[in-house]
Each structure stands twice: as structure tokens, then as C-alpha cells.
Amino acid sequence: MIPVNTPLLEGNENKYLHECINTGWISSEGPFVGRFENEFAEKVNRKFGISVTNGTTALELAVKAIGIHAGDEVILPSFTIISCADAIVRAGATPVLVDCNMDTWNMDVSKIESVITEKTKAILAVHIYGLPAEMDLILAIAKKYDLKVIEDAAQMHGQTYKGKPCGSFGDVSTFSFYANKIITTGEGGMLLTNNEEIAKKARYYKNLCFNNETRFVHQNSGWNMRMTNLQAAVGVAQLEQLDKLVEKKRWIGNLYHELLGDIREFQLPIDQREYAENIYWVFGIVLNDCSYSVQEICTHLSKNKIGTRPFFWPMHEQPVYLKQGLFNDTSLPNSEFLARNGFYLPSGLGITETEIRTVAHCLKDFIND
Ligand SMILES: *Cc1c(COP(=O)(O)O)cnc(C)c1O
Numbered sequence: 001m002i003p004v005n006t007p008l009l010e011g012n013e014n015k016y017l018h019e020c021i022n023t024g025w026i027s028s029e030g031p032f033v034g035r036f037e038n039e040f041a042e043k044v045n046r047k048f049g050i051s052v053t054n055g056t057t058a059l060e061l062a063v064k065a066i067g068i069h070a071g072d073e074v075i076l077p078s079f080t081i082i083s084c085a086d087a088i089v090r091a092g093a094t095p096v097l098v099d100c101n102m103d104t105w106n107m108d109v110s111k112i113e114s115v116i117t118e119k120t121k122a123i124l125a126v127h128i129y130g131l132p133a134e135m136d137l138i139l140a141i142a143k144k145y146d147l148k149v150i151e152d153a154a155q156m157h158g159q160t161y162k163g164k165p166c167g168s169f170g171d172v173s174t175f176s177f178y179a180n181k182i183i184t185t186g187e188g189g190m191l192l193t194n195n196e197e198i199a200k201k202a203r204y205y206k207n208l209c210f211n212n213e214t215r216f217v218h219q220n221s222g223w224n225m226r227m228t229n230l231q232a233a234v235g236v237a238q239l240e241q242l243d244k245l246v247e248k249k250r251w252i253g254n255l256y257h258e259l260l261g262d263i264r265e266f267q268l269p270i271d272q273r274e275y276a277e278n279i280y281w282v283f284g285i286v287l288n289d290c291s292y293s294v295q296e297i298c299t300h301l302s303k304n305k306i307g308t309r310p311f312f313w314p315m316h317e318q319p320v321y322l323k324q325g326l327f328n329d330t331s332l333p334n335s336e337f338l339a340r341n342g343f344y345l346p347s348g349l350g351i352t353e354t355e356i357r358t359v360a361h362c363l364k365d366f367i368n369d
Contacts (some may be wrong), residue, residue: 002359004307005180006350009234010189011241016233027338030229032300034237037190040175043239044153044167044194048199051227051235055154055176058189059087059124062172064201065080065191066148068093068121070325075115075147076124077107077133078314079335084152085315086125089324096120096280097316099332103270105129105284105342108334122148125170129344130253130281131270132161135169142170152172154189155281157182158246162275165251172202177231180348182245182281183238185231245349252347252356253280259360263292263367282344284311286337294343294364300366306359311342 020026032079033343034053041049052058054099063206067072070092076084078097100109105128112123123142125133135151142149149170153159156166157175167173175181177188191202204211205222227235238245260266267286273280287294314335316327345359 001039001305002307002346002351003348004344004346005348006346007179007184008349009238012237013234016237017230020229025051028226029037032229032232032236033157033227036227036232036239037188039236040190041192043242044165044173044192046168046341047175047194048080048192048196048346050193050199050202050206051232052191052341053227055152055178055181055189056083056086056185057206057223058089058174058176058191059083059150059152059207059223061206061223062088062150062174063087063091063093063189064205065193065198066150066171068148071119072121073117073119074122074124075112075120075367076234076315077126077128077335078316078330078332079107079128079295079312079338080126080152080315081104081128081154081312082315082318082320084126084227085318087320088124089321089326094119094120094313095326097128097314097327098126098331099334100338102334104131104273105170105269105338106131106136109134109141112141116145116147119234120145120147122150124150124152126160127156128154129155129269129284130159130249130279131273131277132159132166134275135161136275139169148172148273149223154178156279158242159279160276165302169245171195172198177235177238181280182249182279182349183235183242185227185235185238186225187224188231188235227286248349249280249347250277252349252351253278253283254282255353255356256280256345256347257325258359259357260285260363263364265367280347282309283347284342285312285342286342288341297363298343301359301362304362306362308343311338311344
């Protein structure tokens with residue numbers, strides 16, 4: 001079996017986990033939590049790191065911490081994970097969707113201004129699959145209309161945009177450390193900011209709005225989004241290997257490019273733009289003018305014990321939102337096309353060269369049949 005993702009845990013993960021067990025520090029009170037927050041924030045060039053339970057809660061906390069309220073509108077790409085839109089909807093605000101580019105798969109920045117209204121409060125920028133969103137243009141629009149920016153960098157540990165770390169832009173950025181992300185803590189997430197007020201608010205709301213003066217008297221309701229010392233221990237060990245992990249992702253991407261580059265009907269990920277080299281969080285393929293479907297190709301791979309995933313399903317086609325009366329007349333053709341014609345190959349950090357060659361071979365067998 002070649003699973004769609006296998007994590008790589010070859011550094012000090014074991015050692016640090018044993019330290020947690022041996023010292024009895026397993027909850028969020030343990031020393032690895034603060035260490036992971038500081039070291040991660042420093043890597044991304046941010047002042048404050050606030051660890052949380054996952055990338056979804058990081059987004060929810062970010063929306064709360066920058067002060068998005070009921071009635072506000074937040075602009076985001078339709079082609080993304082549901083965590084992004086859910087965070088906005090849960091705050092009582094309205095997600096306003098923008099289509100993506102067909103080549104970069106990121107939000108089409110030229111479409112943002114036309115959906116700005118009096119109610120628009122923020123832009124949620126998401127970096128998709130390995131190539132950063134066009135942050136300079138997004139930040140310029142945000143400045144012009146006085147909007148906040150949340151940067152979802154869940155897929156981008158170690159990536160840069162014009163030489164600056166992804167996750168260092170906007171008022172607040174969020175990361176996930178799920179097992180398929182570039183560094184992982186199994187489950188886990190982080191919110192980063194340079195703004196002390198936002199950091200304070202995030203710490204307060206992620207920890208049930210406890211306060212130091214009156215321990216069990218609460219003025220607000222928050223969440224328990226605390227990361228454990230066990231997760232943070234794995235995070236510290238993973239962070240030590242970040243450069244190596246990024247290098248391996250690029251090696252995986254380059255090898256797939258080399259092996260699949262001559263297949264006419266495959267649109268492969270862009271290898272670079274002037275602002276960044278692709279980090280290939282996942283190696284996506286979009287089918288163009290094909291006699292076969294994504295379903296057929298993925299079934300063939302699955303029969304040969306190779307895992308795949310379809311691309312994101314756009315937010316404006318999510319039954320859960322349509323039932324709430326959202327996005328009913330929305331049509332965003334690029335997102336719709338990618339959802340129906342895109343899928344990604346096994347590209348986890350644990351993959352071997354032999355496995356990549358097996359995957360490419362199996363794809364070619366299918367096409368030449
Ligand atoms: C994975 C991911 C998330 C959600 O993170 P979880 O830790 O799985 O909750 C959010 N945004 C993006 C872009 C992601 O890739």
C-alpha cells in the first residue's frame with residue numbers, strides 16, 4: 001500500500017516524548033508548549049505564537065481575536081478547506097467568496113475589489129497546495145479599504161513569499177500541524193501575530209477566558225483549544241528538521257514533474273513564480289481534455305493500492321451552506337472545474353523514491369491502456 005500521506009518522524013520526537021512521560025508533564029502546562037510557540041514564532045518572524053488544538057480552531061480563534069462580529073463580511077477563496085468558511089459562519093459573519101486562478105489554484109486577487117462592501121471587515125488569504133497566494137496585492141487592497149488580513153498558512157511551513165516567511169503577513173496568521181502538514185504534531189495548530197492585543201485576546205479565548213485575578217469567575221465564554229506538552233514536544237523536534245522536510249517536499253515534487261511531465265492531458269503544479277518556488281505540500285494534477293475522469297484514474301490507482309485525494313470541493317457548492325441560504329446564485333467556474341478535474345498523488349514526507357516511481361508507472365499504465 002502507498003498511502004496518500006505518510007509522516008516522517010526521524011528526529012528527536014521519541015526523545016522529547018519520553019521526556020514528557022518521564023517528567024509527568026503531559027498537559028498544556030508542560031515546558032515544550034512555550035518553547036514550541038517561541039521557536040515557531042521566531043522561525044516565521046513573528047512576535048507572538050499561540051498554540052491551539054488544530055488548524056481549524058486556529059482560524060476560529062483568529063476570527064475572534066481580530067474582532068469579526070455578526071453582520072460583518074469576510075472575503076476568502078471558494079477553493080479552500082471548509083475550516084476557513086466555518087470559522088466565519090460560526091462568528092455569525094458572512095463569507096464572501098472569490099474564484100481562483102486556473103494555473104496557481106490560489107485566489108484570483110483581481111476579483112477581490114468587486115466584492116468589497118460597507119460590511120467587509122477582513123480578507124482571509126489561503127495558500128493553496130504549495131504556491132503562496134499573492135500577498136502583496138492582497139495587503140495593498142486591505143490597506144486601501146482598511147480591512148484586516150488573516151493568512152491561513154496551514155500548508156506552508158518553511159515556504160516564503162518574496163523572501164519573507166509565509167505566515168508573517170497580515171494581522172494574524174494560522175497554521176495546522178495535522179499529520180499531513182509539512183511539520184506535524186499529529187493534531188495541532190498555531191496562531192501567530194505581531195500585535196500584543198490580538199495575542200492577549202487569543203490566549204484568553206483559547207483558555208476558557210480564565211483570568212488571573214478571579215480564577216473561576218468568567219466575564220466571557222471562550223474555548224478549550226489548548227495544545228498538550230506531548231504535541232508540542234513532537235513539534236519542537238519537527239521544527240528542528242524544517243529545512244530538511246521542505247527540501248524533501250521539493251524533491252518529491254521535482255521527481256513527479258520529471259516522471260509525469262510528458263503526459264499531455266495532465267496539468268501539473270507550477271514549479272515557480274517570481275515570488276516563490278513551489279513547496280509541493282501535495283502534488284496535484286488537473287485533467288484537461290481527457291477521455292477519462294478523475295474517478296476512473298483514482299479507482300485504477302486504488303486497485304493498485306495507491307492512495308489519492310480529490311481536490312477541495314468549493315465552498316459555494318457545499319450542501320451545508322446552501323441549506324443555510326448562502327451562495328445560492330453563486331457560480332465560480334474555475335473552482336468548479338478544479339473540484340471536478342483535480343486530485344493529488346501520494347506526497348507525504350515519508351514517501352520513498354521507489355514508491356514515487358511506482359505511482360508514476362501505474363499512472364502511465366492507465367493512460368496507455
Ligand atoms: C489542514 C488545513 C486546515 C485545517 O487544519 P486542521 O488542523 O486539520 O484542523 C486549515 N486550512 C488549510 C489551508 C489547511 O490545509
